[in-house]
Amino acid sequence: MVSQNVHKASYKGEKMISNPEVGQKVQAWYGKRARCMPLHGMIGVVVRPSKGKPRNHGVEINGTTYVIPCGNLRKVNDDGI
Secondary structure (H helix, E strand, C coil): CHHHECCCCCCCCCCECCCCCCCEEECCCCHHHHHCCCCEEEEEEEEECCCCCCCCCEECCCCCEEEHHHEEEECCCCCCC
């Protein structure tokens, strides 16, 4: 179940999203030292974007809402990559 949401492609040059919109598909992406995080690489949908500080956004992944810092979100294309 978890493996179907993980994409293992290289993302060199990709920028993180700081102002996501409700309904936008995003991928949780952590730095090299934090890639052991259980949500790393998983794709979800923004359900609660932050407008103030701290910039932590609510992202629904597999039916559960998680709070993810804005520096750890990447945009997902229409084809899911």
